[in-house]
Amino acid sequence: MASLFLNRLSSEDxxxxxxxxxxxxxxNCFICEQAIDLQVHKGAVDIDHVVPLKLGGKDDEDNFALAHASCNRSKQASNLKVARVLQRFARLKEALEPENRSPNLGDILKQVGGGCHELGFxxxxxxxxxxxxxxxxxxxFNVPVYEDEMSGFRYFFARIPIEYLAHDNHINPRSIGPNISKLIEEFYQKRPQLHVPLGWIRSDDNKCAIHIFDGQHKxxxxxxxxxxxxxxxxFIDPDPDTLITTNTNAGTTLKQVAFDKSVQRHLGSSLYHDRIARFQKETGRSEDDLGFSERDLVNHFKGQSREIKRYILDAxxxxxxSDPDNKLRDYIDFGGRGKERPLSYSTIEKTFYSFFVYQEVLETPINFHLEEGSNPRQLEREQILRLMNLAAEEVYVDKFDPxxxxxxxxxxxxxxxxxxHDHLRAFRMSKEEIVYNWLQYSGQIARQYFIMxxxxxPQGRLFQYPFPEQVWENMRKFLQNLASLPLWVNSDLxxxxxxxxxxxxxxKTVFETGRTPQGMEVLVRPLNLIEMIK
Structure with missing residues (x-):
């Protein structure tokens, strides 16, 4: 975001x-911490906000820093303090390249004077x-010792200076991966990650560094x-083989991965309703007052515009x-690529939602025409749900065998x-690249109504306008006729x-020409939408 303060300065100022x-x-440069020579680097230095304006930083001298132009324009984070931290990590990685390895927690500790003492206890x-x-x-300092009910290991919790921490390269030989930048952003934004690092000591030493074997990234x-x-x-006197097995299984057998997309959407929906409640409270509105727009929410929560927009769409x-009347959800694999259900949630995101959810925030009040049943977001939700149900009825219900x-x-x-044949047809019509095409034709049928x-x-807001029953009947006939094509049940293909x-x-080529891009005939004739809705 441009600086009004800097724009008003004369060249001398x-x-x-x-x-x-x-x-x-x-x-020195604020980011790379290498020297700046104002004469040599004349015209190649930038003045930039340390904390970006969009994140609440002030547009005044106290929030400015000087950096090489090349550093500032190639920085890995908008916040200059975070960019400086990432630049230090990049230099550490470069320094370790001759050893043919990347940094681990031990290298980070050494860089800042950690890992240099043993703890007397x-x-x-x-x-x-x-x-x-x-x-x-x-x-x-005295802390209680507990016994873990699962493993039988004794353990305690303590707040330990980094001087007494060491990295266990035997149990956890992993280097620090690229996701460290996201974690640094999270902690800098004061969003605490809840996972506590795990370490161990030997009780017969009476003086020992605390060896960290899990949670090194955080x-x-x-x-x-x-x-x-x-x-x-x-942990006190843990069995090292158990720790090694546990750490190995976390990355292999258990495949500890992030939330699937459907869970992320649910969390985003919760955060959207939380922001509505906060907006109402902070603007002195009652809980039932929804006379404000999505745009008002974005403007109110400055520095969070991208997040608020995502929460709105997630909701x-x-x-x-999650609608209990959604008939298609029984045929969606929410966890990834399973072997029982024909559709993945990713396919739903890339087709139904990508095509038919309006991607920008609305200027109309959230409760606009809500009671009349013509609220834009309400219509969008109801009509996308109806299209999903139509697809379920024509392709999956009583046809696909789980x-x-x-x-x-x-x-x-x-x-x-x-x-x-019903099962084979449903399976083949569920391929993402095929859903992508027949859903676009469905949208084309709806648009044709408005043109006629x-x-x-309506462009991207198509589903925010009510479709008459004839449009729904046309889309149903199209899907029925599409499903009746012989290619879906042709084993030779x-x-x-x-x-x-x-x-x-x-x-797209097959449906428009009847042939594959290589010239193989698949359909007797290309699809004709007019014929297919009769």
Whole structure:
């Protein structure tokens, strides 16, 4: 975002500000921390906001920093403090390249003076007593010791200075991955990650560093942002083989992955309703006052415009997919690529939602024409739901057999196995690249209605306008006629057009010409939408 403050400065005043910032920063670039020579680098330095305006930073001298233009324009984060932290990490990675490895937590600790002391302690009477003598603090700290009900290991929780922490490269040999930048952003935005680093000690040593074997990314992110103490769960005398097996399984057998998209949408929906409640409270409105727009929400929560927009769209998408009347959801695999259901949630996102959810915020009040049933978002949700139900009724309900599922259908056909035609049709019509095309034709049928009525094409807001019953009947007839095409049940096509993953344009060509891009005849004639809605 442009700076009004800087735009109002004369060239002489800007030069004075450059000199002032240069002196404050010790003559170094704020991001890479290498020298700036105002004469040599003349015309190649930037003055930028440390905290971006969109994140609530002020447009005044206290929020400016001087940086090499190349550093500022290639920075990995909009916040200059975060960019500086990431630049330090980039330099550490570069320094370790001759060793043919990337940084781990031990390298981060060493960089900031951590991992240099062993902790003196006494384990007695169900408690763990320790002191930080090497840091000049001789206070005796005592924390209770617990026993883990699952593993039988003893452990305690403590807030430990980084000087007493070490990285266990044996149990956790992983280097720090690229997602560290996102974690640094999270911690900098004061969003605490709840996972506490796990460490271990040996009780017979009486003086031992605390070896961190899990949670190194979140520990590293905090340390890189300047944290000198970390809360740690420390196991006492654990079996190392158990820890190694546990850590290995986390990345292999268990495949600990992020939330699937449907869960993310549900969380986004919750955050949307939370923002509505906060807006009402902060603007002195009652709980039932919805006389404000999505745009008002975005404007109110400055610095969160991207997040608010996502929450608004998440609320709509979650409302459609979680509606108890949604007949299609029984045929959607919400966890990824399963073998029982024909559609993935990703396909729903890339087709139904991508095509028919209006992607911009609305200027009309949230309660606009709500009671009359013509609220834009309400119509959008109801009509996308109805289209899903139409697809479910014509292609899946009482046709797709979940006991047969989707596993290696085409291979099994090539090996001589046969399937019920309804099931095979549903399976093949569920391929993402095929759904992509027939849904676009469905949208084209709806748009045709507005054109025939001499009304403007609604473009991205198509589903925010009510469709008459004739449009729904036309879309149903189209889908019925599409489903009746012989190619869906032709076993001979299992080794050709259905033998591998095709792309969207492949099927667009098939439907528009009757042939594959390679010239193989698949349909008797190209699709004719006018004929298919009769």
């Amino acid at each position: 800007r030069q004075v500000l450059e000199i002032k910032l240069h002196r404050i920063q010790g003559g 006494n384990l007695a009477d169900g408690g763990f007593t320790y002191s930080l003598s090497e840091l000049g603090n001789n206070t005796l 520990a590293a992110a905090q340390i890189m942002l300047g944290a000198r103490y970390l809360p740690v769960r420390v 709509l998408r979650d409302g459609v997919i 006991e047969i599922g989707t596993d290696k259908i085409e291979n099994r056909l090539q090996n001589g196995e046969s399937f019920n 009525q001499d009304r403007p094409d 299992s080794a050709t057009v259905f033998g591998g993953k095709q792309n969207n344009s492949f099927w």
